[in-house]
Amino acid sequence: MPPVADLVLFALALAAAGVVSGLLAGIFGIGGGAILVPVFYQVFGYLDVPEAVRMHLSVGTSIAIIVPTSLRSFTAHRQRGAVDTGLLKSWIVALPAGAILASVIAAMISSVGLRLVFVAVALLVALRMLFNRDHWRVGDHLPTGLANQAAGVVIGTLSGLMGIGGGVLNNTYMTAFGRPIHQAVATSSGVGVLISIPGIFGYIWAGWGLAGLPPFSTGFINWAAVALIIPIALVVTPWGVRLAHALSKRQLEVGFGVFLIFVSIRFLVSIYA
Template sequence: MPPVGELIWFAAALAGAGVVAGVLAGLFGIGGGAILVPVFYQVFGLLEVDDAVRMHLSVGTSLAIIVPTSLRSFLAHKKRGAVDMALLKSWILPVPLGVMAASLIAASVSSSALRAIFALIAILVGLRMLFNKAHWRLGTDLPANPVRAGVGAVIGLLSALMGIGGGVLNNTFMTLYGRPVHQAVATSAGVGVLISIPGLFGYLWAGWGEPGLPPFSTGYVNWVAVALIIPITLLVAPLGVRLAHALDKRQLEIGFGLFMLFVAARFFYSLS
């Protein structure tokens, strides 16, 4: 058992991460995974977690936190009738299959490779947010299978490699095919459920028995972080929401895009 002082410092650092993630998640109106992973990576570094497992632990812990938040959000949106249930039903197999593939990749790649993957996807997301145009369209309705199934699998794969709930990727997909942004956001909550639950078990399996993990970790999931972050993010997110209402939508898109590019640059710098 680690010294009590070390455990207190560990918990305090993670609580601070929860405050930062909660405010930023509220500000940018996303589930928080894209915020949590880079924040976790920095905090776990300050706590001297082995670099070989630090990125994996950040991604797995983020997915564990997304499970209850995505479930709560999905049920609330479903009650309002805002979710595209037909799309979700068509993705019940493709999205988890993509997540399972991501778990296999995570079990075999290095921390550097996982950081590079996160950074590359973050650049694409950041550029999309910076140069997004409301009139961009690829079609008037969502494509049928097998294209739809393939998109679901890719969203599951990329999201599980990044430790996110798939909101940014699914919002992009649905709005490019003419769906209202509110329906896209609501449906993304359900996509988060399809990603986070198999992702949690996948990262538990991928990191099982790995050396160098911090106290109270099972596989690539740290339960201290999970227990601390969920209530803290829910508590402080309204602060970010208040900031968001002081800015217009385009300013938020630019802010989030710049944040993702900054995170990507930080991860690429760590590879040098």
């Protein structure tokens, strides 16, 4: 067991991550998982959580935290009238289905595999955001019908595997079809709600009864970390919403891209160091 002083230090680190998570939830419409997953991975490693379950526990715990932060962010953005509620209603089955599929895959994939999925998707999205040009648009209107449902399932699945609320992928998806980044960010907060709620149950099931999980864990969710971070993130999220509406489209895109590259590099280091 680590010394008490070290545990206090890591508790403070998690608290700081809660502040960043809340800001990200408001600014980018994401649940903050892109920063929480690597933080959890390091903390759980220090607490001697086995490598075989460490990344899974990090992703599952992040998913649990996304529920209240996404709800908080969604409420704040909806009050500003920026959410595309029609798109969210069309994905009310597709996004949860993707989240459940992600938990099934997580039950079978290795820790390295989960980290590589995280890195690959994050880098692709970052490059698109950093070098975005209007003529890179896939189209001027979002798909409908089966194509729209397929997009929802893919976003739900990849987000569930990354431990994020779907904002990373939904922002890219909506802007690729000409939607304003501010509307994409606002709608992404609702996407996070539809992914994270079924994701909690999926990650509990995927890790149920496995050896090596730390105290206060149910499956791949550690409730001690959840309880520490959620109150902080809920307080901070509205600040991020106000900041998001004060920034320009290009400032949001560049900030989002740089952030994703930083996180990707951190995970590559964890794999190959």
